[in-house]
Structures are given as C-alpha cells and as structure tokens.
Amino acid sequence: MSQALDEIKIGGLGSSRKRVEDNRFIRGRGNYTDDITLPGMLHMEILRSPLAHARIKSIDTSKAWEVPGVHLVLTGEMMATRNLAWMPTLSYDTQAVLATDKVRFQGQEVACVIADDPYVAKDACEKIDVEYEPLPAIVSPMQAVAEGAPVIRDDKEGQPDNVIYNWEVGDAEGTDRAFAQADVISKLKLHYPRSHPSPIECCGSIADFNRATSKLTVYMTTQAPHIIRAAVALVAELPEHMIRIISPDIGGGFGNKVPVYPGYVCSILASILLERPVKWIEDKSGNLISTGFARDVYLDGEMALRNDGKILAVRMHTDADHGAFFSDAQPSKFKIGLMHSTFACYDVPVGHLTARGMYTNKAPGGVAYRCSFRVTEAMFFQERMIQAAADDLGMDQAEFRRINLVKDDKFPHRTPFGFLLDSGQYGKCLQVGLEAADYQDFLRQKQEAKERGRLLGIGISTMTEPLGAGNSREYDILGIKMFDSAELKVHMTGKAIVRTGTRGQGQGHETTWAQIVAHELGIPAEDVVVEEGDTDTAPFGMGTYASRSTPVAGAAVAMVARKIRAKARRLAAHLLEVSEEDIEWELGRFYVRSARDRGVTIQECAMAAYSNMPDGMEPGLENTAYYDPPNLTWPFACYIVTVEVDPQTGVWDVLKMVAVDDCGVRINPMIVEGQIMGGLTEAYAMANMQFITFDADGNCVGSNYMDYLLPTAWETPGFELHSEVVTPCPHHPIGAKGIGECAAVGGPAAFVNAVLDALKDTGVRNIDMPLLPDRVWQAITYRRDVSGAPPVRSDD
Numbered sequence: 202m203s204q205a206l207d208e209i210k211i212g213g214l215g216s217s218r219k220r221v222e223d224n225r226f227i228r229g230r231g232n233y234t235d236d237i238t239l240p241g242m243l244h245m246e247i248l249r250s251p252l253a254h255a256r257i258k259s260i261d262t263s264k265a266w267e268v269p270g271v272h273l274v275l276t277g278e279m280m281a282t283r284n285l286a287w288m289p290t291l292s293y294d295t296q297a298v299l300a301t302d303k304v305r306f307q308g309q310e311v312a313c314v315i316a317d318d319p320y321v322a323k324d325a326c327e328k329i330d331v332e333y334e335p336l337p338a339i340v341s342p343m344q345a346v347a348e349g350a351p352v353i354r355d356d357k358e359g360q361p362d363n364v365i366y367n368w369e370v371g372d373a374e375g376t377d378r379a380f381a382q383a384d385v386i387s388k389l390k391l392h393y394p395r396s397h398p399s400p401i402e403c404c405g406s407i408a409d410f411n412r413a414t415s416k417l418t419v420y421m422t423t424q425a426p427h428i429i430r431a432a433v434a435l436v437a438e439l440p441e442h443m444i445r446i447i448s449p450d451i452g453g454g455f456g457n458k459v460p461v462y463p464g465y466v467c468s469i470l471a472s473i474l475l476e477r478p479v480k481w482i483e484d485k486s487g488n489l490i491s492t493g494f495a496r497d498v499y500l501d502g503e504m505a506l507r508n509d510g511k512i513l514a515v516r517m518h519t520d521a522d523h524g525a526f527f528s529d530a531q532p533s534k535f536k537i538g539l540m541h542s543t544f545a546c547y548d549v550p551v552g553h554l555t556a557r558g559m560y561t562n563k564a565p566g567g568v569a570y571r572c573s574f575r576v577t578e579a580m581f582f583q584e585r586m587i588q589a590a591a592d593d594l595g596m597d598q599a600e601f602r603r604i605n606l607v608k609d610d611k612f613p614h615r616t617p618f619g620f621l622l623d624s625g626q627y628g629k630c631l632q633v634g635l636e637a638a639d640y641q642d643f644l645r646q647k648q649e650a651k652e653r654g655r656l657l658g659i660g661i662s663t664m665t666e667p668l669g670a671g672n673s674r675e676y677d678i679l680g681i682k683m684f685d686s687a688e689l690k691v692h693m694t695g696k697a698i699v700r701t702g703t704r705g706q707g708q709g710h711e712t713t714w715a716q717i718v719a720h721e722l723g724i725p726a727e728d729v730v731v732e733e734g735d736t737d738t739a740p741f742g743m744g745t746y747a748s749r750s751t752p753v754a755g756a757a758v759a760m761v762a763r764k765i766r767a768k769a770r771r772l773a774a775h776l777l778e779v780s781e782e783d784i785e786w787e788l789g790r791f792y793v794r795s796a797r798d799r800g801v802t803i804q805e806c807a808m809a810a811y812s813n814m815p816d817g818m819e820p821g822l823e824n825t826a827y828y829d830p831p832n833l834t835w836p837f838a839c840y841i842v843t844v845e846v847d848p849q850t851g852v853w854d855v856l857k858m859v860a861v862d863d864c865g866v867r868i869n870p871m872i873v874e875g876q877i878m879g880g881l882t883e884a885y886a887m888a889n890m891q892f893i894t895f896d897a898d899g900n901c902v903g904s905n906y907m908d909y910l911l912p913t914a915w916e917t918p919g920f921e922l923h924s925e926v927v928t929p930c931p932h933h934p935i936g937a938k939g940i941g942e943c944a945a946v947g948g949p950a951a952f953v954n955a956v957l958d959a960l961k962d963t964g965v966r967n968i969d970m971p972l973l974p975d976r977v978w979q980a981i982t983y984r985r986d987v988s989g990a991p992p993v994r995s996d997d
C-alpha cells in the first residue's frame with residue numbers, strides 16, 4: 202500500500218499556498234533598506250542638474266560646508282581624485298557618477314552632501330552654487346543624428362557623433378527576395394514611449410565601511426546583489442571577499458533596481474572617507490526624473506504578405522533612445538536586448554532586423570521594465586503590425602493569426618532570427634481566448650453598435666517571449682555567464698533552508714522555492730525556509746529580472762534537491778539494510794521494492810546523515826547546484842480586450858479583458874494569477890494613462906504622480922484569467938516556464954489594438970501610447986494618426 206504524501210497538502214507543485222512573505226508584509230514588518238538604522242549613521246542627499254545639457258563653469262560648495270551638521274560635500278572633481286568621477290556601465294559604456302565637465306540630462310547627479318540628517322543634507326545642497334553654460338538639448342534619436350547635432354558624449358575619445366551602436370540580424374537578401382514576391386506589403390511606424398518602472402520604494406543604499414576589519418557592507422535596493430558586488434570590486438578597487446552586499450526586502454523593482462546608480466557609489470565613497478555608515482534614500486521626484494527608464498524606441502517595419510494571408514517576410518528597424526549613458530543591462534552580444542524575438546510565435550520564413558542606439562539629453566534609458574531585455578517593444582510592434590497586416594489584407598484578425606501561428610507539430614521551431622522554440626499550443630490558446638471573449642458575438646454587437654453611432658472595438662495580442670536568460674553559451678553580462686544557483690541544507694530533524702542567487706521583489710520566491718523542494722523531497726513546504734539577497738551567504742547568482750528566476754534559479758532548486766535525494770537514497774539503503782538498487786522512491790519516502798511497507802522517510806534519512814551514516818560516507822545533508830539552462834523558456838499568451846470609445850470625448854472603456862497564459866507547469870497557481878493581474882494592470886496603465894515625455898529644452902514633462910498615473914483598483918478593469926492550456930517546458934526539470942512579465946509585455950498591444958479597431962472606419966493606423974482621450978479624440982476628429990514622440994510643448 203502506498204504511503205506517498207499528498208503533494209498539494211504538503212505545499213508542493215500546484216498548491217496555491219499562501220505567500221509566506223506576506224506574514225511580514227501585511228503586518229508592516231517588512232525590512233526595507235530605509236528601515237535599517239546603524240549606529241553613527243549619516244545621511245546623503247544628491248544635488249541634481251536643473252538643465253538637460255550644459256557646460257559646468259564652476260561649482261562653489263563653500264556655503265554648504267558651513268551648514269552645521271554637514272560632514273562632507275562631494276563633487277565630481279573630488280571623485281576624480283579617486284578615479285571615481287566616471288564608472289563603467291553594465292553595457293560597456295561609461296557613466297558620470299558626479300558631473301565634472303558637463304551635465305547631460307535634467308536630474309543628473311552634480312554633487313552630494315553628507316550630514317547628520319537628510320533635511321540638513323537637503324538644505325545644504327541648496328547652498329551649492331553651480332554656474333552652467335546652457336547647450337542645445339537633444340531629446341529624440343532623430344535630433345541626435347541630424348546634421349550639426351552637438352556631440353553629447355564628447356568625453357569619449359573616438360566618439361564622433363551620437364550613435365552608440367548599429368546592430369543587425371537576419372537575412373537581408375532573402376528578405377528582399379521575399380518582398381519582391383509579395384501580393385501586399387503592410388507598413389507601420391510607431392513610437393513606444395518612455396515608461397517608468399515606478400516601484401513604490403525608490404532606490405537607496407546604506408554603505409558601512411569598517412576600517413578595523415576592512416570590510417564594506419552595503420545594504421541596498423538591488424535585484425542582483427552578486428553583480429553589484431563584482432561592480433563595486435571593480436569600480437572601487439576593493440577586494441571582493443571584503444564586500445558584502447545585502448539586499449533586504451525590496452518594495453518593487455521591475456528592472457529599475459538592476460543598474461548601478463551614482464547614489465550607491467557616492468554613499469560607498471562617503472562611508473570609506475568618513476568611516477561611518479552613510480544612508481542614501483532617493484526621493485520620488487529623483488526616482489521619476491533620473492532613474493533608469495524603459496522603452497523609448499521608434500519602430501518602423503513592413504511585412505510581405507500573400508493574398509491568402511500567409512506572412513512571407515518581415516523587415517524592421519529600431520531607433521533606440523538610450524539617454525546620456527548606455528547603462529542598462531544587455532546580454533553582451535545583443536545590443537538591443539532580445540528585440541529579435543519579435544514575430545517568434547509566427548511561422549515567418551525570413552526576416553531582417555536592424556537597430557541603432559543613440560545618445561540623447563535624457564536620463565539613461567533602456568532598462569527592461571518588467572521585460573526580458575526589450576521584448577516588450579518587440580512584442581508590441583509585432584502585435585500592432587499583425588493587426589495592421591490583417592486589416593490591409595481585409596482579413597479577420599483572429600483568422601490571420603490562426604494561419605500564421607506556429608503549429609503544435611512544428612516544434613522545435615527555429616525563428617528567422619535564430620531562436621529555438623521548443624513547445625507550445627498557440628492555436629489552442631487563441632481558441633480558448635476567442636471563446637471566452639465570445640468573439641463572433643462581439644463582432645455582431647460591434648456591427649449593430651456602429652449602426653447606432655457607437656464605436657466598439659476588439660483587440661488581440663498573441664505572443665511568446667524568451668524568458669530565463671541564459672544559457673551561458675549565448676548570454677552574459679560584462680562577460681559573466683548567465684547561469685544561476687541554489688544551495689540546500691537539510692538539518693538533522695528534516696527541516697531545511699534553501700538559498701539562491703536570485704532576489705525577489707514581491708514575486709513570492711520564499712513561497713515557491715520551498716514548494717519545489719517539497720515536490721522533489723516530500724519535505725513539507727512549511728519546513729523549508731528560503732533566503733535570498735546576501736552575498737556572504739547565498740551562492741553566486743545573476744539576480745532576478747527578465748522573469749529568469751523560475752527558469753534558471755527555480756531549476757537549480759530542483760536540481761540541488763535531486764542531489765540531496767541521491768544521497769538520502771544511499772542513507773535509506775543503509776538504514777533498510779538493502780542495496781541501493783533495491784530502493785524505490787515515492788514522495789517523501791524510500792521503500793524496499795519487494796516490501797513496500799518497509800521504508801524510511803526523508804526526515805529519517807536526514808537524521809541518519811548526522812547520526813548513523815554508512816562507513817566512508819561524508820556526514821551532513823547539504824549541497825549546491827549551479828544551473829546553466831540549455832535554452833530559454835517560451836511561455837505563450839493570448840490577451841483579448843473589448844472596448845467602447847466615446848467619439849465625443851475620446852474616452853475609452855474596457856468592456857472585457859480575457860487572458861489565457863500558458864507558462865508550463867504552475868508551481869503556485871495563485872501566485873501566477875497574481876503575476877498576470879499585476880502585469881495586465883501595468884499594461885493597461887501604459888496603454889491608457891502613463892505620460893512622461895520631454896520638451897524641446899529637455900525638461901522632463903510628467904515627472905510627478907499627478908501626470909504619470911499609477912492605476913489603482915478604481916481605474917483598473919476586471920480581468921478574466923484562463924489556465925487550462927499547459928505545455929510543460931521540455932528542458933526545465935519541473936516543466937515550468939517564466940511568467941512574471943508576460944502580461945506587461947503582451948498586454949499593451951491588446952488595449953491599443955482594441956481602440957484602433959473601434960476607429961477602423963476613420964482610416965487611422967496608429968495612435969502612440971498613452972491613448973489619452975485627447976489623442977483619441979484628435980484621431981477621430983481629424984482622421985489622422987497621432988504621434989506622441991517628443992519634443993512636446995511643456996504645456997501639453
């Protein structure tokens with residue numbers, strides 16, 4: 202008779218176990234960087250540039266030094282004496298820590314004051330006198346390459362212009378040949394505006410250099426503590442083993458907390474100079490105006506089509522606005538991230554993609570906000586293009602997708618840009634979505650509404666995205682290969698601790714990593730504690746972003762648990778006095794194959810590992826696994842939105858939104874749903890209300906939460922989620938695929954497509970996000986496309 206445990210009851214795979222971290226979060230007991238106070242701690246504030254582009258003629262700090270309570274005033278000139286005025290970025294560029302020669306964006310860090318309290322430091326910042334000589338500002342890639350444009354990065358030797366890179370992938374000649382065969386060529390041009398990750402908690406750090414031990418401890422808001430440790434070792438030239446990075450609870454990251462920010466570096470130097478802990482907590486406007494932005498790309502593409510609906514080829518060009526420094530993280534050889542994952546879910550025979558990155562006088566941009574290295578832009582363009590192409594062919598948009606989506610029996614599928622897709626049921630996802638949205642009935646309603654002057658629209662977005670970078674053959678950051686790790690220690694009473702190189706920011710890793718251990722070992726999830734974010738205790742890992750935690754670190758957790766199980770099997774054979782070959786496993790228990798009731802639990806094996814090992818066996822039950830994924834994981838999603846647009850005001854309301862996500866095996870279905878709902882909310886916000894742009898002088902417009910709106914439950918529409926399509930990932934040890942960002946990546950196009958579908962009869966092809974009522978109204982009234990690209994008038 203089987204004595205196997207019930208996996209759901211012990212909180213294993215598929216259990217919607219409540220999030221253990223919420224015990225402290227909902228009680229207000231989280232431990233965020235700003236909650237930490239160290240003895241003798243000082244506070245740092247940053248003086249930022251009011252101008253977007255200007256030469257610095259002089260900086261006079263004398264009055265700031267005179268303010269009682271001020272301990273240190275840092276300028277770029279002082280940083281330069283320590284070779285720290287500039288720092289390397291994660292993309293092989295350099296970035297000013299504190300400006301010396303010029304300021305290159307509004308909000309750039311110019312000086313820092315360290316004082317007894319943050320208010321004194323802030324007041325003293327205002328006493329610093331900076332004389333600027335204004336220079337013309339560049340706020341778009343087009344301006345950056347226009348004749349006579351000032352060279353923004355004149356600090357860089359051999360940088361003749363504002364171009365950072367030119368990159369291409371695909372088959373240019375083959376694409377030309379396919380276009381020559383086309384019956385119809387469909388074209389689309391659009392701007393994906395700057396978006397701000399807007400975590401509730403801004404960035405911050407507390408640097409604590411101890412002269413007596415020579416150890417530097419930094420508590421900070423980073424999604425990738427080990428990468429920061431390496432960066433600090435290189436930038437500050439400190440020995441790596443004397444650096445401890447602790448990333449406590451993080452109040453949202455979304456990619457914002459991957460880059461290295463000047464504030465971190467200044468607080469570290471200040472602590473070394475003053476030999477006291479120095480805390481820097483970024484304020485909201487500092488975060489909104491100067492932190493790593495996302496998107497800001499201009500996309501221009503065309504598609505070669507056959508009259509029967511078959512896609513023959515795609516061509517696409519991206520101009521990316523990186524701001525003043527190329528500082529976001531990219532897997533090294535992909536200059537524009539994974540932009541070339543575009544059209545991956547469609548059977549496109551050939552394609553050619555080019556990309557150009559430019560410097561502008563804006564805060565550094567390009568961070569992957571809830572996005573796997575630019576896939577958001579890629580999927581947005583793809584799905585907008587698919588709808589435009591269907592319209593150009595006069596074909597139903599669902600049918601057009603059905604014809605071109607990769608069929609189930611065509612996996613593994615190689616895309617024209619080199620990715621290998623290993624699994625999926627794209628047609629089924631689409632079908633589930635269409636049925637849930639009552640597609641045919643909605644088309645009928647839409648027609649009826651039109652006859653009465655009402656505008657209804659339906660938008661679809663179907664997409665797969667590459668989650669889980671790397672493998673180490675292709676993916677690295679600054680040459681460091683993108684694998685991940687997990688360490689598992691089973692104590693003698695069968696309780697366990699698992700540590701990973703990732704650092705969650707609200708995703709629920711403390712809950713789900715324990716579920717993977719429960720699934721692999723039968724140790725109840727509640728007996729497994731999860732720890733992340735301390736470089737002195739966690740094994741090396743590349744951190745949490747790009748929804749890579751489950752695909753890479755989650756796999757490492759499964760693999761280390763299997764190593765533990767292998768040793769426990771040898772212990773079980775010893776305890777049961779049979780040979781290992783005679784031992785069988787069922788959840789939580791080994792038993793003798795010929796006598797099922799003779800068995801030992803995993804907990805009994807754990808005790809034996811410390812008290813009754815066979816001769817020659819190393820004591821203890823712990824291990825570490827480093828996992829280098831063979832491929833990315835490819836979840837698939839189908840999002841369908843129906844809207845009604847008011848032709849008098851341009852206001853649009855969501856009638857229904859349906860989401861069908863296939864992320865393979867779901868570890869915790871409730872957490873997965875939470876991830877999807879959060880992502881859809883952000884997608885809705887980007888499509889509908891988030892407006893941050895720049896005027897002709899480079900002033901950041903919309904740099905406050907009155908203009909850049911974060912949706913609350915009040916504004917956010919309801920979402921209907923479907924989980925019936927499950928295609929396990931063939932190479933992941935538990936069949937899981939990433940999910941964290943799918944909805945934020947695929948969602949925006951569904952909303953925009955729906956509004957444009959409602960406006961189809963006007964002939965309008967594009968309205969740039971956000972689809973603010975006045976933009977929609979302009980499109981309806983003047984029957985023309987509406988661009989949102991900067992510069993804007995500052996009173997817009």
Ligand code: CDP
Nearest residue numbers: 708713748749750751868869937939940941
């Ligand atoms: O890297 P990040 O944690 O942001 O993204 P993820 O790996 O997609 O995971 C987000 C959350 O969803 C984690 O708590 C995962 O363990 C959970 N998840 C899950 O339960 N099942 C999946 N198939 C994928 C993720």
